[in-house]
Amino acid sequence: MADEIRQALARLAEPVVPQPDPYQRLLRRVRRRRRRQTAATGVAALVLAAVTIPPVGVLGLLRTDEPTLATAAYQPASPIDDPMVRRLLDSPTRGNLAGDTALIATIEREYRAARAELLVDPSLGDVRVLFAHDAPGARVVVVAYLDDSHALIRQSTGPEGASVPELLGQTGTPDEPQELTPYLFFGRYSRVDGDQPDGLAVGLAPAGCRVETSNDGRLQPDGSVVRSWQLEPNDGFVVQAGMPGGRWQFTCDGIVRYAGPARIALRTNLPIASATRPDLSVSAVRELRDMLYGDGLTGSTPQVLWTGRLPARVADAPAAVLVRSCSADGGCAALLKADARALAGPESAVLTFDRTGIGSADLVAVPLAGQTAGVLVAGPESATRAELIDARGSTVTDGPLTGGIGFFEVDSRTIAGVRVLDSADQPLLTAATPHLTADSYEFAEPTVWAW
Known part of the structure; x- marks a missing residue:
């Protein structure tokens, strides 16, 4: 059993093992060459004192085909x-x-x-x-x-x-x-044993620039964000250790040059049991929580709204889960996570297939994998039908809901809103879905780059 687990993990890890950095390979050769030159110079000095053989002759005997310091790129x-x-x-x-x-x-x-x-x-x-x-x-x-x-x-x-x-x-x-x-933004982020953060994020801009950070963003039902900013006491730089997250804002000469996420990269070390028998619900809750933190957004503990399988039109109809977290202002972030191992094939390193949506506690819409694969609608349990409408208010498609959940085969980018109705075909509520049109994976405001 232990050998099988190790082999399974090796197969998962193999596709994402980075190739050797060519500059690092050259650097190692240069360092080895430098050590050989230093040693050879000492030998040459002894030989010169005894038999007056030019040192260059000794060095020539020791040379290899590796690049020298003089010829290194x-x-x-x-x-x-x-x-x-x-x-x-x-x-x-x-x-x-x-x-x-x-x-x-x-x-x-x-x-x-x-x-x-x-x-x-x-x-x-x-x-x-x-x-x-x-x-x-x-x-x-x-x-x-x-x-x-x-x-x-x-x-x-x-x-x-x-x-x-x-x-x-x-x-x-x-x-x-x-x-x-x-600007220089760099760092690392990892999570060991599930919850022990070991990370670093550094942002460096010209001296005189003002740096602000924010971790209290509140998502609104229409997708906008309300947040406050805290001024950093440093001159044009910010450093976060432990679990970098939130939003950074750099302002130089009165112009916001950057406003966006602080976190550089994410690596999660999963326990063996999670790696071999992943629980989509647990993974989705954790991922949504991390995404909100990385975007500097506050929200409730993510809750599972739906579990099941994606429609048959999605290749192999993988198992999936929909989770949601809502802010104090009523805006909700949703994450649809599907097990994409069947979709991607056994040799792929991509193990999940994620899509995001924004809405309210009563209604959220999330695109499926692929821009034309469709939309998942999660409305009130009393809703029995949904109409997906475009920017002009015209119905693009409609269909039934079961327990408030339904899948619709449509190009998600054409959908500007969703209307849900009860069993008497009476409207329950209508909500805009700007996140579908924007086709964005992020929940927070668009990142500003104005350097």
């Missing part, structure tokens, strides 16, 4: 072609370690010496520490290499209190040129 620097980018690069060192001048000097010196290992063009003569910060469980540094017209950024996240050599060992080397932007 560098990641191309990017042009500084935006005033806001220049403003970021000219910002003073920030973070709670900025005042440790000895540490900052060491970071600058060691990163300058490590140009070749970090695949940085040596013509970028200026090295600046843009950010140095200790957060619970992590130390973060951001270093810029630049000249008058081009620059390249390197960032590292190590253990809290990590030494500079440790940070160098954790410094990323992207496998392709990176566009310079006036």
Whole structure:
């Protein structure tokens, strides 16, 4: 049994194992070459003293076909072609370690010496520490290499209190040129054993920008959000550790440059039982809760509205569950989660098939997989029929509801509202469904990018 479980987990994990980073492979070869050169130089010095054989001859005997430091490729620097980018690069060192001048000097010196290992063009003569910060469980540094017209950024996240050599060992080397932007957002997020968060999110903008955060958004029945913002005490940056979530807002020179989610990525480590026999209801409740938290929205504990199978027109009619959470203002977020292993095939790493909807405690509509697959309507239990209407108020399709639940084969993007009726064919309520037209997976406001 244990072997079967391990094999099953290996099959699930195999498709998502990342391929080796080519720059990291090159970096390892460069480091090995550097160690061999150092050792060979010492041997050559002894030989020269004894028999006057030129050191280069000894080095030539030890050479392999691997790239040397002189021929190793560098990641191309990017042009500084935006005033806001220049403003970021000219910002003073920030973070709670900025005042440790000895540490900052060491970071600058060691990163300058490590140009070749970090695949940085040596013509970028200026090295600046843009950010140095200790957060619970992590130390973060951001270093810029630049000249008058081009620059390249390197960032590292190590253990809290990590030494500079440790940070160098954790410094990323992207496998392709990176566009310079006036902001740097990066981090990690994981959940261990279900509920123990171990994450970090960092947002860095030019000095002088105002940063605000929000975690109290209340979803309205029409899909809008009411929330307040709290000003961060930092100059143009924000750091969240533990379980990053909520919304960030960066305002520079009176213009909102970014307003959107704080969380960078999500990784959940499931217990073996959950991985081999997933409970869709448990997974859906957890996922909806995480989505609301990530969007900075408040709501009730998600409740299961419906479980069953999707219509036969959806391939293999997978098992599915609909869960919902409502805010104090009556707006509700819904998540339809289907077991998509049958849909995706045994070799796929995609195990679930999710769609979202927005509505009220009385009525919510969620699109099915595929834009033309249809819509699931969940209304009052007393509702026996639903009409799906377009933006002009014309009925696009209608059909029966069983216990308030029904599936409708229609292009969800054409539906602007739903009308539900009782057994006497009397209207119970009508609600707009802007989320269907927008075809958005997020619950919160649209993300603003205005850099």
